[in-house]
Amino acid sequence: MFKTKCLVTVLALTGSMSVMAQALPTKAPAPADNPTTKEKVELGKMLYHDPRLSSSGTVSCASCHNTMLGGDDNRGGSVGVGGQVGGRSAPTVWNAAFNKVQFWDGRAASLEEQAAGPVTNPIEMGMKSWDDVVARLEKIDGYQKAFSKVFGKDSISKDNATKAIAAYERTLITPNSPYDKYVKGKKSAMTAQQVRGMKKAVELGCTGCHSGPAFNGAGTFQKFPTIKNGYFEAQYDLSDDKGLAEVTGKEDDENYWKVPTLRNIALTAPYFHNGKVKTLDRAVQLMAKLQLGVDLEDNDIEDIVAFLHALTGEFPKQEMPKLPGLDDKTFN
Amino acid sequence: MFKTKCLVTVLALTGSMSVMAQALPTKAPAPADNPTTKEKVELGKMLYHDPRLSSSGTVSCASCHNTMLGGDDNRGGSVGVGGQVGGRSAPTVWNAAFNKVQFWDGRAASLEEQAAGPVTNPIEMGMKSWDDVVARLEKIDGYQKAFSKVFGKDSISKDNATKAIAAYERTLITPNSPYDKYVKGKKSAMTAQQVRGMKKAVELGCTGCHSGPAFNGAGTFQKFPTIKNGYFEAQYDLSDDKGLAEVTGKEDDENYWKVPTLRNIALTAPYFHNGKVKTLDRAVQLMAKLQLGVDLEDNDIEDIVAFLHALTGEFPKQEMPKLPGLDDKTFN
Numbered sequence: 001m002f003k004t005k006c007l008v009t010v011l012a013l014t015g016s017m018s019v020m021a022q023a024l025p026t027k028a029p030a031p032a033d034n035p036t037t038k039e040k041v042e043l044g045k046m047l048y049h050d051p052r053l054s055s056s057g058t059v060s061c062a063s064c065h066n067t068m069l070g071g072d073d074n075r076g077g078s079v080g081v082g083g084q085v086g087g088r089s090a091p092t093v094w095n096a097a098f099n100k101v102q103f104w105d106g107r108a109a110s111l112e113e114q115a116a117g118p119v120t121n122p123i124e125m126g127m128k129s130w131d132d133v134v135a136r137l138e139k140i141d142g143y144q145k146a147f148s149k150v151f152g153k154d155s156i157s158k159d160n161a162t163k164a165i166a167a168y169e170r171t172l173i174t175p176n177s178p179y180d181k182y183v184k185g186k187k188s189a190m191t192a193q194q195v196r197g198m199k200k201a202v203e204l205g206c207t208g209c210h211s212g213p214a215f216n217g218a219g220t221f222q223k224f225p226t227i228k229n230g231y232f233e234a235q236y237d238l239s240d241d242k243g244l245a246e247v248t249g250k251e252d253d254e255n256y257w258k259v260p261t262l263r264n265i266a267l268t269a270p271y272f273h274n275g276k277v278k279t280l281d282r283a284v285q286l287m288a289k290l291q292l293g294v295d296l297e298d299n300d301i302e303d304i305v306a307f308l309h310a311l312t313g314e315f316p317k318q319e320m321p322k323l324p325g326l327d328d329k330t331f332n
Numbered sequence: 333m334f335k336t337k338c339l340v341t342v343l344a345l346t347g348s349m350s351v352m353a354q355a356l357p358t359k360a361p362a363p364a365d366n367p368t369t370k371e372k373v374e375l376g377k378m379l380y381h382d383p384r385l386s387s388s389g390t391v392s393c394a395s396c397h398n399t400m401l402g403g404d405d406n407r408g409g410s411v412g413v414g415g416q417v418g419g420r421s422a423p424t425v426w427n428a429a430f431n432k433v434q435f436w437d438g439r440a441a442s443l444e445e446q447a448a449g450p451v452t453n454p455i456e457m458g459m460k461s462w463d464d465v466v467a468r469l470e471k472i473d474g475y476q477k478a479f480s481k482v483f484g485k486d487s488i489s490k491d492n493a494t495k496a497i498a499a500y501e502r503t504l505i506t507p508n509s510p511y512d513k514y515v516k517g518k519k520s521a522m523t524a525q526q527v528r529g530m531k532k533a534v535e536l537g538c539t540g541c542h543s544g545p546a547f548n549g550a551g552t553f554q555k556f557p558t559i560k561n562g563y564f565e566a567q568y569d570l571s572d573d574k575g576l577a578e579v580t581g582k583e584d585d586e587n588y589w590k591v592p593t594l595r596n597i598a599l600t601a602p603y604f605h606n607g608k609v610k611t612l613d614r615a616v617q618l619m620a621k622l623q624l625g626v627d628l629e630d631n632d633i634e635d636i637v638a639f640l641h642a643l644t645g646e647f648p649k650q651e652m653p654k655l656p657g658l659d660d661k662t663f664n
Contacts, residue, residue, distance in 0.1 A: 050400075068382075069657070073383070
């Protein structure tokens, strides 16, 4: 895996408003082999919300990445089949289309690749294999028809199911936050405190990593914590999970993580990869201390938190999908 | 508890088409102290879909009574917090507004009363008390505002939350099934086989208990199995759960159950109170044998199953609720 590390120090020094001044696009680019179409998005929405993609029939993508909430589950560890609790906090699905890599450790290169993972993870959705998922979907007439419309006859497969889910996820974009309105010229969209917080965030170097319109560093990785601190470590176990190194096996990658988006962060407590930090003010304090070596004053923390609230966007209205029935029987 | 037992034998003898010929109403009556209003329904829809009404933050009303499916979870026992599995199969919420009593054992006299139950059931949603639920909701600004609009200032309470949920549930009606169109005069809406199956069901006496527009006996109870059968009992444990007697403690009430609706039954496999019968044809065979003492021929079973498919209605389109955020922190 090629890892781009973000250059905090350099960008902190050259940090300016121009680094940040980008509104969130209202459309996400799709890969050439998976163009976004209305019918594909509809199919993806069905699959995304269908708990029958899990072994117990109780866990869907939406269980942990709930679009009725901030795109996550507001939990530390997420809960999969059989009440099992995972070790990482579910990242938000809102604007995930703008991440260059997916999962906290960035091990998936696309939304399509990501969508395949949790379904067969034994503590998440617990299906034994994608062959089993396909066999289930093939028993449901409504899915046969929906896949046929989008991909052609007899087309239910892992590849097509994950393509449809990814196409749906590319529509999950939250534009028109106060920040977006502000950078488009409506200066009254942010409060004076939010503007102060934004400037402070740039000055500190937060946007060295959290760069770009999604404040997610465009696929870069960063070590967290960068600066060791026994006190916070004892409180929040931030170094226990080795992050990228768990994927690559390389010592150099220990505690490296994908830079996560800051969009809608006021809605996605608790914070960090293990979800052990419960409030945004504490998260801001820790980031400054552990990444930038700065002890922030309380008023600066408050200003930055106010700014982060300005990144909460508008959520598009969604109609609930009608999930096709299995027609008077159960799977087994 | 006053128990109305349905009079199978009498109605079986007098059974006629007129017993059945009632289309499903498109509106459900509301109690005088809980009129249905648009804003109340919206609030109820939010609460119904909010997993933060469970101790783990993972189980909402919709988890087991999923309106994207047939109003249930297509499981035998439903799954609550911590992966715990309940002993009864979740009844459908679609058209529950037309049940005179709620729960399989009919222990709740209204939708409002029913809505209060699962939230504090330790193996369902697991909240310690409704006081804890109210305390959580009070921390969420969006709920403060939504309750204020509907019930007045500082009005978050168990009583009002369950009223709102019940108001939402009263909108979950599925009219315009092939059967409804048929009884309104469009004879082509049902197939010849479905008409045969309907007549057979009346002739056998099924509609003695499954009477009225929702085919739910208007609040009557029936013993199940009425006729003992060791073979089926060994297969499906149908008598283990004592039903109404678990509520009343009376021997006379053993194995009595609320007559469940047949509306959308093709979508709600598996069947019966314990969800141990996986297919509708088997369920029909067992009902005839255990309730009416009849060994049905295969073709009669097929006809009745075909008729039951004619009870699948039209599901209203629903917009997903946006659940209000807790604003940059978690509950604890």
